[in-house]
Amino acid sequence: MLLNRIINYLYSFCTISFFVFVLLSCNPGDNFAPTISTIDPLSGKEGTIVTITGTGFSNDTTENVVLFNGKESVEIILATATQISALVPVGATSGSVSVTVGGKTITGPEFKVFEIEITSISPTGGKVGTEVIITGNDFSLVPDENLVKFNGIVAEVSAATNTSITTSVPEGATTGPVTVTVENQTMESGEFHVILSTVPENFKIAFIGDTGTDSNADAVLNLIKSESAAVVVHAGDLDYLDIPLVFEANINKVLGKNFPYFYCVGNHDEKEWDGADGYQQYQEARFNRLGITWSGQLGVLSSFYYNGMFFVTSAPDEFGIGSEQAGNYIRDELTTDNSIWRVAIWHKNQELMQIGGKEDQAGWNVYEESRKAGAIMATGHEHSYSRTHEMSHFENQVISSTSNTINLQKDNPATAGLDEGRSFAFVSGLGGKGIRDAEGGLDNNPWWASVYHINNGGQHGVLFGEFNYNGDATLARFYFKDIDGTVIDTFFVRSELE
Numbered sequence: 001m002l003l004n005r006i007i008n009y010l011y012s013f014c015t016i017s018f019f020v021f022v023l024l025s026c027n028p029g030d031n032f033a034p035t036i037s038t039i040d041p042l043s044g045k046e047g048t049i050v051t052i053t054g055t056g057f058s059n060d061t062t063e064n065v066v067l068f069n070g071k072e073s074v075e076i077i078l079a080t081a082t083q084i085s086a087l088v089p090v091g092a093t094s095g096s097v098s099v100t101v102g103g104k105t106i107t108g109p110e111f112k113v114f115e116i117e118i119t120s121i122s123p124t125g126g127k128v129g130t131e132v133i134i135t136g137n138d139f140s141l142v143p144d145e146n147l148v149k150f151n152g153i154v155a156e157v158s159a160a161t162n163t164s165i166t167t168s169v170p171e172g173a174t175t176g177p178v179t180v181t182v183e184n185q186t187m188e189s190g191e192f193h194v195i196l197s198t199v200p201e202n203f204k205i206a207f208i209g210d211t212g213t214d215s216n217a218d219a220v221l222n223l224i225k226s227e228s229a230a231v232v233v234h235a236g237d238l239d240y241l242d243i244p245l246v247f248e249a250n251i252n253k254v255l256g257k258n259f260p261y262f263y264c265v266g267n268h269d270e271k272e273w274d275g276a277d278g279y280q281q282y283q284e285a286r287f288n289r290l291g292i293t294w295s296g297q298l299g300v301l302s303s304f305y306y307n308g309m310f311f312v313t314s315a316p317d318e319f320g321i322g323s324e325q326a327g328n329y330i331r332d333e334l335t336t337d338n339s340i341w342r343v344a345i346w347h348k349n350q351e352l353m354q355i356g357g358k359e360d361q362a363g364w365n366v367y368e369e370s371r372k373a374g375a376i377m378a379t380g381h382e383h384s385y386s387r388t389h390e391m392s393h394f395e396n397q398v399i400s401s402t403s404n405t406i407n408l409q410k411d412n413p414a415t416a417g418l419d420e421g422r423s424f425a426f427v428s429g430l431g432g433k434g435i436r437d438a439e440g441g442l443d444n445n446p447w448w449a450s451v452y453h454i455n456n457g458g459q460h461g462v463l464f465g466e467f468n469y470n471g472d473a474t475l476a477r478f479y480f481k482d483i484d485g486t487v488i489d490t491f492f493v494r495s496e497l498e
């Protein structure tokens with residue numbers, strides 16, 4: 001009897017258990033806690049399909065709540081009792097994955113949300129072959145799995161960690177952003193300046209200022225054309241009419257609209273500098289036509305490369321910019337550059353750095369910071385020509401050499417107390433808008449290597465500089481030629497900046 005009772009009891013129990021089991025099987029989420037055994041893959045980006053394997057899931061995709069570090073996946077594309085396929089949601093961060101079914105939650109392993117990032121690039125400019133370190137996050141440890149491009153040109157990756165890539169500037173690279181692509185994710189850095197190793201042979205720049213638009217200005221432009229200059233650097237005071245269109249048309253008439261004609265702001269250009277059809281906009285349009293990129297406010301505080309040379313424009317005593325600000329800008333821009341030839345361009349003067357009636361306006365900081373960086377100083381404003389010897393100090397007017405070859409040197413920051421910076425400055429203000437006299441004996445100051453003004457037969461003209469002179473990359477030959485064909489100053493410049 002007892003056996004029968006036991007059998008009956010067991011039978012009833014099994015029957016009930018069976019029905020309970022069936023009940024639970026029909027609706028497992030309501031009663032059984034889910035489990036997670038694996039997550040595949042364990043890392044990925046937003047939108048990656050992640051397969052979660054386990055038990056106790058619901059067949060109904062809407063009854064499984066999947067969180068990636070607390071962020072809900074809004075797209076569950078497949079669900080069975082043992083598998084869920086969910087997309088990594090937008091905005092997800094690295095952390096645990098959890099599944100909630102019927103109010104019960106299981107937390108699974110960590111999922112790493114992979115998001116490549118570039119935080120810095122060093123250096124930010126260099127020649128072909130220069131080693132460049134890209135710092136950031138989520139790079140591939142396998143060097144070849146990081147696709148690095150310099151403005152679209154693929155570069156070789158020699159080493160990689162999760163946070164850094166070692167690469168070098170590829171042959172044929174041009175200035176532009178650096179991109180890193182890892183597993184179809186691409187991140188872009190700021191601009192990398194590609195420095196050409198040498199400027200073209202006998203690369204000729206015409207340095208002028210203070211032109212106007214009358215026949216003298218035309219004669220100057222025609223001289224530039226007949227001397228086959230490749231570039232014009234105009235140190236401000238353009239047409240004196242406040243009509244940028246007229247100035248632009250005058251350049252284009254003689255040299256063409258795609259001629260590399262670079263100018264900075266002068267006191268006569270401030271009024272129509274900004275805005276639509278302003279001088280700056282014409283300059284920007286020209287740069288864009290030529291494919292030249294720049295940083296800063298073009299023609300005011302700006303810098304750019306052209307054919308392997310580095311140019312910095314500044315504007316002391318224009319638009320309320322003081323000498324200190326302008327000089328510091330020059331210093332900062334020149335610090336990041338390694339070119340052999342660097343030119344600092346601004347309009348105004350210090351009284352002792354011109355020979356006419358101009359007072360102290362530019363301040364010394366622009367001269368001193370340019371000198372310490374070994375940059376050539378191109379100015380205008382006074383309507384005559386004056387060119388210094390090699391100087392080791394401008395504020396104190398210290399001449400370091402009267403040789404006909406000027407040596408450009410940078411100050412070496414390692415030698416504290418010793419200032420090795422050497423350079424020269426000139427006023428090339430005979431661009432067409434009149435010829436002035438020398439005043440107060442300023443033209444007799446010993447630092448002038450050459451002066452040209454109304455009292456010594458001055459005529460409108462141009463200072464030409466030929467860089468990479470006859471294939472000597474660190475040599476330049478300069479000559480001032482007037483519109484009558486007379487050469488009144490010839491000298492050489494040796495760059496010791498490498």
Ligand SMILES: [Fe+2]
Nearest residue numbers: 237266267381
């Ligand atoms: Fe001026």
